[in-house]
Amino acid sequence: xxxxxxxxxxxxxxxxxxxxxxxxxxxxxxxxxxxxxxxxxxxxxxxxxxxxxxxxxxxxxxxxxxxxxxxxxxxxxxxxxxxxxxxxxxxxxxxxxxxxxxxxxxxxxxxxxxxxxxxxxxxxxxxxxxxxxxxxxxxxxxxxxxxxxxxxxxxxxxxxxxxxxxxxxxxxxxxxxxxxxxxxxxxxxxxxxxxxxxxxxxxxxxxxxxxxxxxxxxxxxxxxxxxxxxxxxxxxxxxxxxxxxxxxxxxxxxxxxxxxxxxxxxxxxxxxxxxxxxxxxxxxxxxxxxxxxxxxxxxxxxxxxxxxxxxx
Ligand code: UD2
Numbered sequence: 235x236x237x238x239x240x241x242x243x244x245x246x247x248x249x250x251x252x253x254x255x256x257x258x259x260x261x262x263x264x265x266x267x268x269x270x271x272x273x274x275x276x277x278x279x280x281x282x283x284x285x286x287x288x289x290x291x292x293x294x295x296x297x298x299x300x301x302x303x304x305x306x307x308x309x310x311x312x313x314x315x316x317x318x319x320x321x322x323x324x325x326x327x328x329x330x331x332x333x334x335x336x337x338x339x340x341x342x343x344x345x346x347x348x349x350x351x352x353x354x355x356x357x358x359x360x361x362x363x364x365x366x367x368x369x370x371x372x373x374x375x376x377x378x379x380x381x382x383x384x385x386x387x388x389x390x391x392x393x394x395x396x397x398x399x400x401x402x403x404x405x406x407x408x409x410x411x412x413x414x415x416x417x418x419x420x421x422x423x424x425x426x427x428x429x430x431x432x433x434x435x436x437x438x439x440x441x442x443x444x445x446x447x448x449x450x451x452x453x454x455x456x457x458x459x460x461x462x463x464x465x466x467x468x469x470x471x472x473x474x475x476x477x478x479x480x481x482x483x484x485x486x487x488x489x490x491x492x493x494x495x496x497x498x499x500x501x502x503x504x505x506x507x508x509x510x511x512x513x514x515x516x517x518x519x520x521x522x523x524x525x526x527x528x529x530x531x532x533x534x535x536x537x538x539x540x541x542x543x544x545x546x
Pocket of ligand 1: 313314315355356357358407408409419420421422423424426438439440441445447482505508509
């Protein structure tokens, strides 16, 4: 079995690569290292890594033709909403066109394939009041990022139905865990909180902390992706989340307890366009055999222990 993981040096991608290698899959990574790092991939000595942009069509076509992948996991993306607002056209090329071009090449060349998995985001739901979010809830994509994710989902599913390709999509909620890069203000809040607690930095809390999110630990995310592959899911969208709604205040309290440290907080005005509440209905994923193994407290404990271990 041979798999391509685009964005395989990123936070989620690198964990997926390690899982695939552990399962005996032959893995090829394409990543331009714009956010990721080869060091994120523990199994890097066992995988082929191409430091390339997924927008390089010639490169992608030659690779697809040469390798004839069984599985393609498309994780390469500009994952920041803010970035997509700054440069909508450029991010569109990566978050939409690169995916479509890959599918189109597979279709026209009739390449064999067992699964094409596209990674979308809870951003597609926007700020509509319906909670918890079901895969068939109304969507309201508000940023170029969310619009690209939603449009690409639709293409991926339509390619599946129209041309009988084994395609599937996932919508990530707030994923956290080791390997998430805290360097940008739009990095995952838990990577920023970890950095602040570890290095005694002041944390800027946007709003009053009552906003809620569905935080899911990376190991549960990898479990979900692997299940979707082995269960041969196709032509569907799956929420990937914990199914549990937590306020940011609650997360901070739990993390302080886990770390045995007190966070210094600077309060700032809420971010514009911020989603107030977010939580997923995960029954579709449970139907594949998924169960969440990582409560917030357990996930944060493992995350913090890892950080402490690295520091010592
Ligand atoms: C997540 C995704 C984003 C997009 C969006 C769609 C991540 C990392 N980001 O953004 O890509 O899909 O959902 O809705 O998963 N916060 C602070 N201080 C900080 C950083 C964050 O108070 O230094 C707050 C932030 O205002 C928000 C919460 O923490 O209320 C979570 O922020 P985030 O950036 O981790 O994730 P989110 O849900 O805004």
